[in-house]
Amino acid sequence: EGMTTETYLTKDGFFVFDSSLGKWIKYDDEMYEEIVGLSNQQLDPTAQFELMTKYYESVVVLENDDTYELHMSISGDGFQDLLSEMLGMPGLGLEGEDLFGESNIDVKKMEIVSVLDKETLFPVAESLDSVMSITVEGETVEISQKGEFSYSNHNELEEIVIPQDIIDEAISMEEALAEFEAEFEQAS
Template sequence: MKKALTIILGAMLMLVVSACNQTAEPVEKDGKTETTKKEQDLTLEEVYKKVEEANKDIKSFESNITMNQKVDAGGEKQEIKSDMAMEFIMEPMTLHQKMTMSIGEEKQELDAYLTKDGFYVYEPNQKTWLKLPSELSSQILQMSEGQTNPSEQLNQLKQFVDDFEFKQDEKSYILTLKASGEKFDQFLKDNVKATMPPDMQDEAAMSDVTFNQVDYELFIDKETFYLTALNMVTDMDTDVNGQKMNMNLDMKSTYSNYNKVESIEVPKEALENAQEVNLNEMGGQ
């Protein structure tokens, strides 16, 4: 399992060189600055230290994610919209996820639990609980945590800490990063690979990928120093079997209720009635 929230910024602090004395520029609203002089004097290093201290005892949180993905493959366009609500416990890694996904006029809803009892998914169209094979659990954990865990995103970006723009408004410190270009190319490819199952992490598969735009925006609460939001926009081109494809993803995430998720339990109905899915019958999908 990847690093937990308790070590979000430990390594990042060692990389703060020129940025460590940088104070956050206030964000103006209607021509007025909403921050006090004391808040403006906090440097990026000081903010990181406060975040590190605040996150030492985090054990759980909730996350809401909205994703809008547009795909253009050889002139054939498709739009996929997803809304996810998650409860997340760090140790042991446990989650409950409710998702609604729309592809064109088609809509699908899923309700999923991943606990010590296994991975269970409710498919409302068929009104059926499914239990996924245990060999898929680690892959699902890897992909889920990479997409939902705010510490993982920060940890991945630590090497570019000096490239962040550091600002603030009345409630939050705001870190933004434009990560497109040659400097970030390998990092972005590695980041995409890390969210894939191991058997799909082929270096050759990423050779035809070009990132046109990758923007990050992170919000840190001034009172608690918890991460409260993470927004990301990605635009990339690739080649699939000789066909050019463009993919644009706009993802907005919020994080809340830190340490308030005490337990996540699979419903009794799922434990008693779930149909076990055979990996061979799935055709390896």
């Protein structure tokens, strides 16, 4: 099933349109701080490559006329180890927490192709093909994802303004979870 998302992340907060609810959700300030902290923690390209080669099963870099293509694949324990290391980075406030609790993530396949501008190293495009299962409290859900992403207009916007109607109509994450639970109970 196809899904399109729209997101705003500014000093006014973190807002995401949820197409299944047909509503805007405003994430709490803690989530906003974590995302801003993560973007401030970005690694230099050499450190990113070292992180990838530590956990990914395959990393291949192709050089084109104007771009570099990074082809990466990961599965199984490598994904969970990588996720644990990334979420445990200093500055995110998650150090020492049990990140997965009783859940189990089994990545059967995850292939990523990232295309970077050769001159600036800004991302140009990315594709994702993954199959994973997640088990929580004995219930298993299998998720198959294919994604195509494109990036443009790097550093060209002067200011991002969240439309006032989005700010006014957005529901909290707690309200969104309550609506998801109500829909799930009706479907059962």
